[in-house]
Amino acid sequence: MLLSELKEGQTGIIVRVGGNGALRRRVLEMGLTKGSEIYVEKYAPMKDPLELIIKGYHISLRVEEAANITVDKL
Amino acid sequence: MHKKSFTIALAGNPNSGKTTIFNNITGTRQKVGNWPGVTVEKKEGAVSKYGYDLKIIDLPGTYSLTPFSIEEIVARDFVLDESPDVVIDIIDASNLERSLYLATQLRELDCKVLFALNMADVAFSRGTKIDAEKMSELLNVPVVFTTGNKNKGIDSLLKTAIELAESKSKISQKRKVKYSKDIEDSISKLQSFIEERLEQNFPYNIRWTAIKLLENDKIVRERIRQKTGNKSLEILREVETHRKHLLDRFDDDPEIVMTDERYGFIAGIIKEVVTTSKKRRIDTSRNVDLLLTNRFVGLPIFILFIWIMFQTTFAVGSYPMEWLDNGVNWLSTILETSLPDSLFKDLLLNGIIAGVGSVIIFLPNILILFLFIAIFEDTGYMSRAAFLMDKIMHLIGLHGKSFIPMLMGFGCNVPAIMATRILESNKDRILTILITPFMSCSAKLPIYILLAGTFFSARAGTVIFSIYIIGIILSIITGRLFRSTLFKGADAPFVMELPPYRVPMIKSLIIHMWDRSKMFLKKMGGIILVGSVIVWMLTAFPRNINYSMDYNEEINKIDASFTEKQKKAAITKLIRAKQAEKAEKSFMGRIGKTIAPVFAPIGIDWRGSVALLTGFVAKEIVVSTFGILYATEETDEPDALKNALLSSEMTSLSALSLMVFVLLYLPCVATIATIRRETGSLKWTLFSVGYSTSIAWAAAFCVYQGGKILGFT
Numbered sequence: 001m002l003l004s005e006l007k008e009g010q011t012g013i014i015v016r017v018g019g020n021g022a023l024r025r026r027v028l029e030m031g032l033t034k035g036s037e038i039y040v041e042k043y044a045p046m047k048d049p050l051e052l053i054i055k056g057y058h059i060s061l062r063v064e065e066a067a068n069i070t071v072d073k074l
Numbered sequence: 075m076h077k078k079s080f081t082i083a084l085a086g087n088p089n090s091g092k093t094t095i096f097n098n099i100t101g102t103r104q105k106v107g108n109w110p111g112v113t114v115e116k117k118e119g120a121v122s123k124y125g126y127d128l129k130i131i132d133l134p135g136t137y138s139l140t141p142f143s144i145e146e147i148v149a150r151d152f153v154l155d156e157s158p159d160v161v162i163d164i165i166d167a168s169n170l171e172r173s174l175y176l177a178t179q180l181r182e183l184d185c186k187v188l189f190a191l192n193m194a195d196v197a198f199s200r201g202t203k204i205d206a207e208k209m210s211e212l213l214n215v216p217v218v219f220t221t222g223n224k225n226k227g228i229d230s231l232l233k234t235a236i237e238l239a240e241s242k243s244k245i246s247q248k249r250k251v252k253y254s255k256d257i258e259d260s261i262s263k264l265q266s267f268i269e270e271r272l273e274q275n276f277p278y279n280i281r282w283t284a285i286k287l288l289e290n291d292k293i294v295r296e297r298i299r300q301k302t303g304n305k306s307l308e309i310l311r312e313v314e315t316h317r318k319h320l321l322d323r324f325d326d327d328p329e330i331v332m333t334d335e336r337y338g339f340i341a342g343i344i345k346e347v348v349t350t351s352k353k354r355r356i357d358t359s360r361n362v363d364l365l366l367t368n369r370f371v372g373l374p375i376f377i378l379f380i381w382i383m384f385q386t387t388f389a390v391g392s393y394p395m396e397w398l399d400n401g402v403n404w405l406s407t408i409l410e411t412s413l414p415d416s417l418f419k420d421l422l423l424n425g426i427i428a429g430v431g432s433v434i435i436f437l438p439n440i441l442i443l444f445l446f447i448a449i450f451e452d453t454g455y456m457s458r459a460a461f462l463m464d465k466i467m468h469l470i471g472l473h474g475k476s477f478i479p480m481l482m483g484f485g486c487n488v489p490a491i492m493a494t495r496i497l498e499s500n501k502d503r504i505l506t507i508l509i510t511p512f513m514s515c516s517a518k519l520p521i522y523i524l525l526a527g528t529f530f531s532a533r534a535g536t537v538i539f540s541i542y543i544i545g546i547i548l549s550i551i552t553g554r555l556f557r558s559t560l561f562k563g564a565d566a567p568f569v570m571e572l573p574p575y576r577v578p579m580i581k582s583l584i585i586h587m588w589d590r591s592k593m594f595l596k597k598m599g600g601i602i603l604v605g606s607v608i609v610w611m612l613t614a615f616p617r618n619i620n621y622s623m624d625y626n627e628e629i630n631k632i633d634a635s636f637t638e639k640q641k642k643a644a645i646t647k648l649i650r651a652k653q654a655e656k657a658e659k660s661f662m663g664r665i666g667k668t669i670a671p672v673f674a675p676i677g678i679d680w681r682g683s684v685a686l687l688t689g690f691v692a693k694e695i696v697v698s699t700f701g702i703l704y705a706t707e708e709t710d711e712p713d714a715l716k717n718a719l720l721s722s723e724m725t726s727l728s729a730l731s732l733m734v735f736v737l738l739y740l741p742c743v744a745t746i747a748t749i750r751r752e753t754g755s756l757k758w759t760l761f762s763v764g765y766s767t768s769i770a771w772a773a774a775f776c777v778y779q780g781g782k783i784l785g786f787t
Contacts, residue, residue, distance in 0.1 A: 021327075022142055023567045028333045029138040030569055031172045036337075041360075045369050046465035049568055055171040058360075058572040060461050062468070065567060 003061075003069035004050070006040045012071030013037055019068035027065070031055040038071065079127035080239045081156070082232075085149060085180060086164030087173050088135035089454075089573040091192045094222035095164055096132040097582070099232065123232050131158065137172070139179040140329075141293050143498070150293075153185050154278060159239040162231065164190045164220075167204055168197040168574075170348065174340045178251050181213065184279035186238050189217045190231055196574075201351040209347040223579060251339045253332060256323050260316040261285055267312050268298075271305040287313045288320070289329035359454075359574035367458050376462050379455075380481060383446040387439050388485045388516065394438035402431035420614055421607070429606020429691060429743075434595075436488055436744070441591050443482065443489045447496065448586035452578035456496060457570055464568060470550050471557025473497055473568070476506040480549070483513030484542075487745040491752050501561050504753055505553065508762050511741045512549040514542050517693035521736050524697055528716045529729040537730070545737050548769065605743035609691050612662040619659045625652040650702075657702050662687060676735060676774035677728030686735065692742050725787045731778040738770035 006012050014036050017027055031054050032038065041051040041058060048063045086092040100119025117132040133152060134145035141147045153161055163180050165173040180187050191206055210217040216234050220227035252258065264284040268276075276283075278297070286294040287310075295313075299306040320328040366375060406427050413419045450456040456475065464474030475496050482490035490510050497503045522541055526534035625648050632644050657663050666684030673683045685699040704718035724732075740763045741749070750759040 017330075023569075025140060025329060025333065026142060026567050026569050028330060028337075029140060029175060030571075031175070031337065033334050033337045042363075042367065043369070044367065044461055044465060045373050048465045048468075049461060051363075051367070051461065051572060055169075057169045057172060058574075060457075060568065060570050060572055062464065062568040065569065 001071060001073055002067050003038065003040075003052075003071050004063045004066040006071065006073065008040055008042050011037060011039045011074040013074060015070040015072055017069050019065070023065060024068070027061075027069070030059060031057075032059075032069065037074070077122070077125060077127050079129065080159040080236065081129045081131065082235050082239075083131045083133050083152060083156075083158040083161045084164060085133045085153070085161055085176065086135060086190075086192075087137055087166060087169070087176060089571065090135065090164045090166040090169075090173065091222035092135055092164040093132065094579075094582070095190065095192065095220060095228065095231075096130065097585075098222060098225045098228050099128075100130050124236060126236055128232070128236075131156075136176065138176055139183070140289075141291065145498075147293070150183075153180070153183055158185065160186045160188055160235045162188050162190055162235060164192050164222075167191045167194040168200060168202065170197070170202070170204065171337075171340055171344055174343065175336060177213075177215075178336050178340065181215070181250050182279075182282050182285060184282055187215050188231075188235055188238055189213075189215055190220045190227070191217055192220045192222050194219050195221055200357075203349045203351070205347045205349075209343065212343055212346060251336050253335050256320060257288070257328065257332060257335070260288060260320060260328075264288065264312060264316055268302075268309055271302060271309060273303075273305075274301070276301055285332070288316060289332060290317065290327075362575050363458070363572075366455070367461060372462055376459055379450075379459075380478070383443070384481065384485060386446070387443045387482075387489070391439040391442050395435050398435045398437065399431075402427060402435065406431075417614075417617075421610060424614065425607045425610030426603065429610065430603055436486060437591065437595065439486060440489045440492070441587060443493065444587045444591060445583065447478075447493060448583045449578055451496070452576070452582060452586070454573045454575045457572050460570065461572065470509075470553035471561070472506060472509075472553055473499065473502045476502060479506055479510055480513055483510040483515060485516055487511055487513070487515050487741055488748050491745065491748045494752060504758055505556055505561055507749055507753055507758070508556065508765065509549045509552055511745060511762070511766055512545045512552065512738060514545045514737050515693065517742070518736055520694060521689075521696050522733055524700070524715070525719075525729045525733050528719050529724075529726040537733075541733050541737050544734060544773070548738065548773070552765075552769075605747070606691060609662075609688065609743075612665065613657070613660050613688070615661055616659075619656055621652065621655055625649070653702055654704070657684065657699070672771075675779065676771060677725070677731045677778040678735065678774075679723055681722075682724075682728075682732055686739065689736070690740065690743055692744070693736070696736065727778060727781040727786050730781070731774040734777050735770045735774040738766055738773055740767045740770075 001012075003012060003014075014032055014034055016034065017024055017032060019027070036054055039053040041053050043050045044060075049060045050063060050066060051058055051060050052066075053059075084092050084096055096117065096119065100121050119130045119132075121128050121130060131152065133149040136143070136146045136149050139146055139150045141150060152158070161180055163177050165177060177187070177189060189209070191204060191209075194204060197204065206217040206219060216238060218227055218231045218234050220231055222228075253261065261281065261284045264287065265280050268280055268284060278294075283294060283298070287298065295310065298309055302309060317328055320331065324331045366372060368375075406423050409419070409423055409427070413422075447456075450459065459478065460474030462474070463477040467474050467476050476494075478496060479490045479493040482493050487510060490513070491507050494503045494506045494510070497506060519538075522538045523534070526537040526541075530537045629645055629648050632641055636644065658667075663680075663684055666687055667680045669687075670678075670680040670683050673679070673686075678686070681700070681703040684703060685696045688699040689696040700719070701715055704715060704722065719729075740746070746759060746763060749762050750756065753759060753762075
């Protein structure tokens with residue numbers, strides 16, 4: 001499933017990061033690599049963007065960006 | 075004896091505490107922030123320690139050295155081209171894994187690197203223990219513990235840096251990231267391929283160059299073209315072969331695979347050096363965010379904070395503003411009475427003091443505003459504000475953070491445009507700067523009050539409100555329009571760190587606030603001075619005006635039978651008539667009359683056009699120019715100007731058109747100077763002025779001609 005489909009409080013394991021070149025590279029460099037555990041901390045009040053916890057720190061992505069990331073729900 | 079000097083560069087992630095360490099080493103006044111990308115410019119400081127002259131360079135905070143953003147390019151080019159003696163990588167110990175990504179890239183760059191494990195106390199309190207010795211051994215890099223905000227470990231950091239700079243040993247090639255076999259094969263083949271074809275000395279590490287070429291790094295490709303001349307085609311063709319081979323092998327771009335493998339290498343190190351205890355302390359920052367970015371109360375709290383900021387900036391700020399204003403008035407009164415009448419006096423009083431005085435009174439507002447921004451940034455709230463507002467702002471093609479400058483625009487455009495510094499992407503900044511002037515600033519309000527009050531009496535409030543709404547709607551249209559034309563292309567990814575909340579350091583807040591205000595004073599001074607003098611010259615010249623009648627003679631002729639009071643009134647009337655004629659016949663008046671045909675289609679007469687021209691200095695002046703041109707003054711007869719306007723050719727419709735024009739047309743000289751300063755480009759400044767004025771004319775045209783067609787007057 002897609003990272004953007006995870007609900008608040010759910011955890012997933014990243015399977016694949018898609019998307020265009022620059023965004024994809026940036027997302028990977030921030031540590032959203034294959035096999036990492038990612039936790040959905042919360043969605044912003046208007047359901048976009050969302051706050052995630054990866055490698056022990058908090059990061060936010062827009063929903064459209066998170067929709068490029070495939071995860072396995074834990 | 076000459077002291078030896080070394081250059082030390084500080085690299086590190088945003089929020090790693092790099093700037094704090096820089097301040098601690100150099101004592102330089104420089105701002106410390108808590109949101110990504112705070113140091114956009116390169117900052118330097120010099121210090122003498124242990125018998126050495128050290129030049130410290132604060133590189134922009136970056137997460138990586140892939141040249142996507144300007145910060146990353148600046149940081150990498152500095153290390154490559156200026157070859158600092160030592161690079162200190164400030165690593166946020168509480169965020170070790172991600173911080174090591176930049177560290178591995180620095181190691182590959184083939185420079186002398188030293189790691190500062192910063193804020194290890196925070197990491198420890200979170201239950202993470204780091205074995206620095208092991209890390210140093212595994213990565214073959216000296217590691218020093220520091221606590222930037224408590225100024226601990228800075229001395230041993232510098233000592234280690236000097237030792238490293240003095241050491242003659244070659245940079246160890248061991249312990250760098252080792253990629254999987256296929257990639258390593260390609261790297262070494264490419265490496266020897268390049269080496270065989272090099273004629274002159276190649277300035278960069280060959281292994282690093284090979285890696286970057288495999289990663290399709292545009293800047294390195296360009297450099298290969300420059301440095302290897304006609305051999306470059308051959309080399310780049312070889313690169314393509316390898317890239318294709320790797321793509322087939324991994325079914326993914328080599329740069330993606332290599333990023334993955336770097337993180338794999340880092341994971342191995344983490345496993346060796348980090349012990350995490352099971353008991354986890356309560357994460358305060360996360361708890362604070364349960365409230366501050368809460369789905370229901372997050373936005374209301376944000377609005378409340380902004381309201382407090384706005385109120386304090388403009389309401390509390392109005393007191394010192396008044397004191398400054400009184401001071402300026404006091405100064406001009408003193409000069410008025412003590413100096414003999416002369417052209418110089420006129421220039422000094424009506425040109426320089428009036429012009430610069432009208433701008434310097436904004437200083438309290440700016441100080442307060444920047445204190446708030448500094449607090450938002452240093453605590454880490456700024457990135458939360460962006461998080462909360464991003465959805466709305468994204469609809470106009472902007473970043474969440476753009477909300478703050480746009481809102482400030484309702485107060486004053488000068489601090490608002492300076493507040494665009496909180497935006498990292500240059501595109502976002504310029505777009506926000508272009509839009510912000512449409513937020514109707516408080517100086518325009520007196521004009522609306524005068525015109526709406528005169529022509530729409532009972533409905534004045536509604537009319538003024540609509541004017542504000544027109545500004546907001548046009549800013550949305552402009553944003554969408556420019557985003558799909560001038561600033562086309564994918565939006566900058568929103569990928570943004572939400573750093574833990576931190577208690578701001580008072581010292582850093584003050585440095586932060588003062589630095590920006592100083593800039594306002596220094597850089598504005600020049601341009602505003604010139605602008606004020608030009609406008610003064612246009613209104614003060616020519617000196618010898620052919621008056622339609624001899625006013626002095628008329629004053630002398632005033633009937634002696636008048637009472638004192640009648641006499642005084644008659645004199646005032648004549649003096650005002652003279653002033654009005656003088657204004658009409660000055661260069662400014664002549665320009666106004668010349669360009670009046672341009673304003674005719676939007677229902678503004680020559681008086682209106684002169685008033686609008688003088689509004690270039692400051693919007694408040696528009697009202698007083700009307701006062702002069704209609705030979706009235708509001709002070710002694712409250713409704714004199716209103717009555718004069720009502721009996722003039724101006725209609726409700728042309729008044730509305732004038733208000734729309736005032737809302738949108740070229741910003742005041744202080745704002746233009748700020749736009750020039752903040753965009754760093756004359757082209758964008760002229761574009762902003764041209765665009766806003768054209769839109770103003772078009773909108774006023776629609777209002778006036780449309781209104782006429784609909785039968786309004």
